[in-house]
Structure formats: C-alpha cells, structure tokens
Amino acid sequence: MSAATAPRQLREVGLAEVRAISRGAAVLGTGGGGDPHIGALMAAAAIRAYGPVALTPLAELPDDAVVLPVAMMGAPTVMVEKIPSADQVGRAVEALTRHLGLGVTHVACIEAGGVNSLVPVAAAAELGLPLVDGDGMGRAFPELQQVLLTLTGVRATPMSVVDEKGNCAVLDTVDNRWAERLARSVTIDMGCSAMISNYAMDGAAARRGLVPGTLSLAASLGDLLEPGAAGDDPAAAVAEHLGGRVLARAKVIDVERRTTTGFARGTAVLEGSGCDVGRTLTIDFQNENLLVRDRPADRDDDGERVIATAPDLICLLDTATGAAITTEQLRFGHRVSVIVAPCDPRWRSPEGLALAGPSAFGYPDDAVLLEGVSA
Template structure:
C-alpha cells in the first residue's frame, strides 16, 4: 500500500495542536495522547498514514479511542496497555487479523491515541476519522449514517478490567458503554466499529489526519514568521471570527460522564460592548452573541488564544482568559437530515432547529 506520509515522534506536536483546533473544545487534552503516541513511536517505530482508497475492500478496519469526561482524563492517566488489550481482544472476537487503524474523531486526545495502537501493532493508520471534529457520544459518527454497528466493542480500564458489548443499536452502545465508563472511574479505552475497507471508503471523513498535521505546522511556521496565527487558521479552514473577548464567568461540572457547562465573555476591541455565551457538553455546541443564537452544532465552534493561536479546550477555560471564537464549516454529511438527527441542536436539548451559519457574510 502506498504511504501518504510517515509520522515520527516529533511530528506528534503538530498533530496534537491540529486535533485540538478541530476538537471544538472537547475530545480530551491532546497533550496526554501526544505523550503516549510519542512513547509508542519511539519504542516501536514510526506510523505510516495511508489513504482509505489504498485499502482492499475486504480489509478489516478498527477505530480506537478513549471515552469519558475530559476533566477526568487529565487526572486519571492510562497505564499504557489498555488500548492494545482492547484492540487485541476485538481482533480475537472478529476471528481475523485487523488490517488498519482509524481515528474515531479528529479532535483532542482521540486524534493522537490511535497512533499508539498503530505503532505498537505495526499497522497503517487511515487518513481520516468518523466526525471531522469531536462529539461527546459514541453514536455521533458518520459510520452510524452508513449502517456500521459500533459493536462488537471492547472496553478496557487501567485496573485490567475488560467488557465486551453486543448491542441492538449504536445509541444503546453509547448508553451501556457510558455507564461502564463511569464505573471504571470516568474514563476507558475502546476498540469498536469494525468495518470493511469497502464500507470505510464510503463512511470515513477523509484527510483529517493530514489536516491536523498541516494545521499544527501552519501555526508553528506562522508564529516563527511573526505573522497573525489566528488569521492563518481562519484561511486554512475557511472559518470566520465571530467574537473576541475575555472570559468573565465559567460554569463547568462533570455530570453523567460528560463535562457540561456554560462560558460567558465580555467583548474586547471591535467587540467591546457586546457579549458572547458558549454552551458545551465536552465540546462547544451553541454560541450566542448579545443574547441571539449565532451558531449551533454541527458547525464547529473553536476558541483560540489571539497571540499564539493555540486552541483552548473546555476543561482549560479559566476566568480572565482573552480568546477569539471561530466558526468553522462542518463536513457536508452532518448537514443531511440523518446528520442533523444525530448531532443537531435538538438532540442536545436546545429548543431550536439547525440553521446553517452564513460564512459568506
């Protein structure tokens, strides 16, 4: 199979930063996953990234990820072998060798965790994922829209426990896996959504691993050239700046395995005199400006530090931070009726229909 790029330990810095930008505030702290990936790559060798079209139709592809509240993940670090335990147990369950590894989301820790398995197993990692961003629940992937079952699934924790799930729907997988994750201490490592190469070619959001790497590289090079890092990210993602302000209030709590809350900002510079509110459930889901809803899921909402361009996650929001909010177009699959049913504002309890954000104005 032709390799798109070979990822070495030092490349993970850029990928982690790019994943945090696409993670819309969620997906867990990419720093933890980056360290795990770098350690695995140094031990086992670099990871080869391949295009999904390089896969034979009969190949077996398996995504891996960490599940739980981001606030828990930063304090309850994996031991290191949970991911491979889940991966190998699922392989045994499937009764055949797995041919490639896949990211479940292009955000936060789960944009870097799959590199651990790819390095340790010597398997290629697909250039893509199941979201093009991050979402809080397991069924919220493009795979669901293509009829892929999340099970059989294997969950492993840091104590050596493992659970195998077989469920009637991906929504039930989320409910049962979430309950198990809470009992496992708030975070668990998973292998799930086994699919053929033929299905992966239809279902995967393509190019997101490369995009993460390029976002991190662009940010690093822009800063080195003393240029505007936020403008560089806006240009790369066809994004739009929707607010610049200072965080005045943060309400954040861990409930039911999620980090839920609201962040409120007062405007600075051109936004002075205006207000901004963000609602999140692991990820930023809805933004209001001056009391009017501005943008909702499935579009991406991301916060960046204005001077460095570094992304800021929901679990690292602190009073007084000066931040720039971006609106970023989502993958077109999410704007379909099936996509809106999975991740639209009404699913998360907001009393409003999805209205596409006007990126042209």
C-alpha cells in the same frame, strides 16, 4: 490559502508529526475531546519503541481491508490523571478481533479532535499496522454514536472496553445509542477512563463513512500554530485554513460550569470587539462548544440571536498564540478569538443534524450553520 498552510498529505507519523497533530487536534476538539497531550505522550512512547507509523490515505484503502478504530472513552479530567497502561490498547484490539474472528489490517481514528487523534497512533505503532488518515467525525463529539458511521449504517458493536487493571467487556447492542449507554456505564465503573475499540469495518465502509485526511489536516493546523508560522493573527490563519471565519475577538468575562452526568456543561460569557456595544457573546458547551449566542449584555432574552451551532466547529483560540482553549481551561480574563468552521457536509443532512445538531444536546434551537462555504 498560502503555500505555507496548504494541507500536506502525511504518509508517516513520527515524533514531529505527533507534536503537530497534537496542536491541531486541540483545535478540532472544539473545546472538548480530551487533552491531546495524553495521546501525544502515548504515541511518542510507542513510536520510540516501535518506530513511526505509516499513514494510509482513505482513498487508497482496499475494499477488503479490516479497519479497527481505537479510542479512549471517559471523562477528560480523569484521562489526564489515569494514563492507560502499556498493554491496554493491545488488549482492547485483541478482545475485539478475537470476538470478530478477524485479523486487522488497519487502525483508524473515531475522533480527530482531542486525545483520540493520537491514541490510534500509539495503537498502530504497537500493533505494527498502518493507520488510516481520516476519522469518524472530522471533529470531536461527546457520545460514541455521534459519528458519520452511524449515518452510513456501520454498527458500533461488537465493541470492546478495557481498563488498566485487566477487566474487559465486549458489547453487542441493538443500535449505536445502546452501545454508548452500556459502554458509558462500564467506563464509569472502570474509573471513568477506558480504552475502547469499536466500529470495525471493511475498507469500502471506511471510505464511505470516515472523513478523509483529518490527521493530515490536524498536522497542518499544528504547523500553522508553530510560533511565527502564521504571522501576527494565527486565529485568522486557522479559520482560513479550515474554510471558516473569525466570529469575534473577545475577553472572557464569566464562566459558569457544572459537571453533570459525566459531562462538563456550562456557559462562557464574552465581551469584546466582535460584539456590538452593550451586547455579549455566550458560548454554551457540553464538553465541546455547541452554541454561540449574541445577546444584550444585561442577559435579557429580548433580541437574543443564535449565530453558530454544532455540528459546525466552534473553536476558542488564544488570540495571541492561536492555541486552542478547552472548555475546562477557559477562565475570566482570557483573550480569545472565536472561530467557526464548517463541519463535514454529511453532518448537515437532516439525519446528521438529528444526531449532532443542537437538538441532540437538548437545545430547542435550530442549527445555525456557516453559509456559502465550500466544505
């Protein structure tokens, strides 16, 4: 890893860091997670109004810190058109802290990939609180129980869900899957985009259950994607920075997509230099990229092989610029580099795979994870 790409430990998020995090969070979004641009707009507006946000390394969180994650929930396509109102973040936090009867000391991210890397920056600026440098996944996942916190026993609820009109729900559920179920319905009623606060925890629980340093990581990825910063192969530089590898250089030759139960599901077919003659790569996605298959070009299943799966990070980057391409942007003719990078090692446990491996998304395939990586 070159000096230019060494992760920097951010101590503060200002306007420049917002831009960098936005670019890096798109990579960590692995095709989904919502457009970070919306989060960047919100964070920049809040920083202009209230000043930069102090970032607290996870390891420095005191045991008795009261950590409150905030996030947007909903359909990425809607989030882009229905920007949260100015007071919506504050109301989500206020509803939950009132219910808990606790004062918050730190804001946190549930999801480092996509829009939810920066929504908490806006929240922290508005609330005048420090933000934790870490998140609940180290990437993006579609459902709210899909966080390492579920594995370490932190409850998603009590949680608040608020819309831009002034409606609010405070949920208290028997498990984190029920939190997802009720919050999803309420979010759909609210117009498919809502602000949430959940997984309230103390500092000790945050240190146990969050992935450290992911905002710094997103910012360093963003720096790497500055024009010229990573030479003529930015995708390779990103893969190296994440401890992963480039799986293929290819051209998108087909994208089939359908929107069902609030998710953008589909398959992209790629053909190119990373594939043997007469074979293609297909990427199955459900908001995020979940499964890469190597298969004969005639789509006969004979000889099909799964070569990468969630919870590892499967990212499609523009081969020329290294910019992350979301599953919604993906279209015929795109020249992409497919990279795979290791997830947080806790996702690789049996419990982690049950929560966010292929079976969690309804695929019959076993997880195929990068080997020999130091995560």
